Amino acid sequence: MALLNFLKPKNQLEEGGRTAALVQQDAGEPEKKCPNCHKEIPLSHLWANRLVCTCGYHFRLKARQRIKMLADKGNFQELYAGMKAENPLNFPGYREKVENVRTASGEEEAVVCGIAKIRGQECCLFVMEPYFMMGSMGSAVGEKITSLFEYATEHRLPVVGYTVSGGARMQEGLLSLMQMAKTSAAVKRHSDDGLLYITVLTDPTTGGVTASFAMEADIILAEPGATVGFAGARVIEQTTKKSLPKGFQKSEFVLEHGFIDYIAARTSQRKLLAELLKIHNGG
Amino acid sequence: MNLIPYNRVKLARDSQRPTGLDYIRNIFKGFIEFHGDRRYGDDPAIVGGIARLNGNPVTVIAIEKGHTAKERTYRNFGAAHPEGYRKALRLMKQAEKFGRPIVCFVDTSGAYCGIGAEERGQGQAIAENLMEMSTLCVPIISILIGEGGSGGALGLAVADRVWMLQNSVYSVISPEGCASILWKDAAKAEVAAARLKLTSEDAKSLGVIERILSEEDMGKKEFYDNIRTLLVEELGQLSSDLDLIGKRYERFRRIGADAVNKE
Numbered sequence: 232m233a234l235l236n237f238l239k240p241k242n243q244l245e246e247g248g249r250t251a252a253l254v255q256q257d258a259g260e261p262e263k264k265c266p267n268c269h270k271e272i273p274l275s276h277l278w279a280n281r282l283v284c285t286c287g288y289h290f291r292l293k294a295r296q297r298i299k300m301l302a303d304k305g306n307f308q309e310l311y312a313g314m315k316a317e318n319p320l321n322f323p324g325y326r327e328k329v330e331n332v333r334t335a336s337g338e339e340e341a342v343v344c345g346i347a348k349i350r351g352q353e354c355c356l357f358v359m360e361p362y363f364m365m366g367s368m369g370s371a372v373g374e375k376i377t378s379l380f381e382y383a384t385e386h387r388l389p390v391v392g393y394t395v396s397g398g399a400r401m402q403e404g405l406l407s408l409m410q411m412a413k414t415s416a417a418v419k420r421h422s423d424d425g426l427l428y429i430t431v432l433t434d435p436t437t438g439g440v441t442a443s444f445a446m447e448a449d450i451i452l453a454e455p456g457a458t459v460g461f462a463g464a465r466v467i468e469q470t471t472k473k474s475l476p477k478g479f480q481k482s483e484f485v486l487e488h489g490f491i492d493y494i495a496a497r498t499s500q501r502k503l504l505a506e507l508l509k510i511h512n513g514g
Numbered sequence: 515m516n517l518i519p520y521n522r523v524k525l526a527r528d529s530q531r532p533t534g535l536d537y538i539r540n541i542f543k544g545f546i547e548f549h550g551d552r553r554y555g556d557d558p559a560i561v562g563g564i565a566r567l568n569g570n571p572v573t574v575i576a577i578e579k580g581h582t583a584k585e586r587t588y589r590n591f592g593a594a595h596p597e598g599y600r601k602a603l604r605l606m607k608q609a610e611k612f613g614r615p616i617v618c619f620v621d622t623s624g625a626y627c628g629i630g631a632e633e634r635g636q637g638q639a640i641a642e643n644l645m646e647m648s649t650l651c652v653p654i655i656s657i658l659i660g661e662g663g664s665g666g667a668l669g670l671a672v673a674d675r676v677w678m679l680q681n682s683v684y685s686v687i688s689p690e691g692c693a694s695i696l697w698k699d700a701a702k703a704e705v706a707a708a709r710l711k712l713t714s715e716d717a718k719s720l721g722v723i724e725r726i727l728s729e730e731d732m733g734k735k736e737f738y739d740n741i742r743t744l745l746v747e748e749l750g751q752l753s754s755d756l757d758l759i760g761k762r763y764e765r766f767r768r769i770g771a772d773a774v775n776k777e
Contacts, residue, residue, distance in 0.1 A: 315774065319770070319772075319773035320709070320710075371773075371774045377767065401692050401695070403686075403773065404709075404711045404712065404716075405685065405710075405720055405722050406720060406769060407770075408668055408684075409668075409766060410769075411665060411668055412671075412672045412766045413766045413769060415645045415648060415672075416644075416645070416649075416763050417767075419649055439664070439686075442625075442636070442637040442638075442640040442641050442644075442665040443640075443665075444641070446638040447641050447645050461631070461632060462628075462632065462636070463627075470627045475629065476629065479629070488634070
């Protein structure tokens with residue numbers, strides 16, 4: 232139930248993601264149970280620490296909460312806000328599902344794109360939305376991310392991308408699959424123009440997103456404990472009939488195997504991203 | 515042909531269908547196989563090398579399923595590991611260096627789901643292929659000959675032309691996988707197959723492929739001769755195109771753009 236409350240971020244504590252002044256716990260203040268250390272933590276304490284538990288567990292964040300934490304105040308200009316999925320295959324139930332998710336998440340699609348400044352460093356920013364069909368990639372997500380890379384190439388801007396995804400959106404069938412190729416081609420053009428692309432992989436980054444733009448960055452960062460992989464752990468267990476190694480597909484495991492540059496705690500990401508952007512912009 | 519989509523899936527999976535190596539042996543001459551990704555190992559699920567097409571050198575790459583039980587086990591049922599995709603990319607870059615066109619034959623239920631595959635970066639390997647194939651400066655034609663399973667198929671299909679055998683299928687997820695996610699019941703695969711729009715006719719009407727290849731005389735000389743003729747003709751045209759990479763970009767750029775409401 233605690234997680235479901237996240238779908239309605241309409242109280243002041245959640246709106247004001249950066250209000251460090253609220254660390255005093257009010258009587259009767261809502262608490263959240265950490266799935267890692269099992270302690271009940273007052274929401275205000277969590278928010279003061281960017282929704283990271285004292286034990287280090289990173290709670291899931293909505294895209295706009297992340298943007299609020301990352302971008303300089305008043306320095307996020309959203310792009311392609313009106314782009315959203317139709318039902319190209321007339322997949323039964325898809326339209327209704329999307330409508331419900333839109334109402335619950337307050338988002339039109341599974342990614343938010345725009346131009347941001349992070350500690351004064353200008354970049355194109357995309358942040359995927361876990362509460363919109365677990366960040367699944369359909370035509371609209373592909374179109375938005377491709378458009379953002381084209382914009383970044385044209386305006387010679389770096390791209391910072393936060394990924395969270397269960398993979399391609401099966402209700403759009405082959406069209407979803409093709410977004411992997413489409414976004415990859417746009418990333419390649421951006422890269423060939425000598426421009427910087429940084430991804431931050433967050434929990435979970437899997438399937439078609441891992442197998443396309445998540446893994447195509449110059450610098451790949453990840454949040455601690457995030458699941459990062461191609462196939463789902465359950466599917467692998469069923470296919471291979473083997474028990475999975477400890478920490479399998481966690482960001483620490485993936486780093487150890489050589490596919491992630493650095494694991495960055497959420498509280499350090501803004502400063503780190505700003506520094507990386509600065510270094511690649513002539514220092 | 516009035517088969518329901520799930521029967522097309524069954525046909526696409528039939529172990530008696532011609533496999534990648536059958537196409538290579540019957541369409542090209544003098545195939546010389548090259549092994550290994552130069553990084554980790556050699557993946558028997560993907561074969562590649564050089565051969566002659568109508569006398570001209572081409573690089574050919576195929577996902578190979580095998581026919582007999584022994585062959586199929588050796589080929590891991592056409593489910594490739596990261597080293598398979600990396601071998602394919604190595605050979606494609608080699609083709610680019612020496613100005614040879616590339617022909618790929620795709621036939622897989624999907625990239626392999628396993629511990630080693632994840633440890634060695636299955637997602638990264640496919641991602642790199644998608645990215646690199648988008649700007650290779652030689653013509654690429656990919657032909658789906660059986661199953662076109664998701665990212666594992668796309669990893670060899672970022673091409674200038676994508677063709678499908680009439681009863682091959684191309685899908686973002688297997689019908690069984692889709693059914694088990696949506697209805698927690700893999701037995702409803704038949705329903706899922708119809709909804710996923712995975713037949714060659716669907717793929718063509720969605721603008722994902724250019725051509726459907728007839729399965730008349732499949733496996734016979736005429737069948738392979740016909741494909742050879744089409745390949746020679748198409749590669750001839752692509753080879754003289756001065757904006758190959760630009761057109762390849764646009765080919766994928768427009769897919770799904772109409773499916774988005776841009777109000």
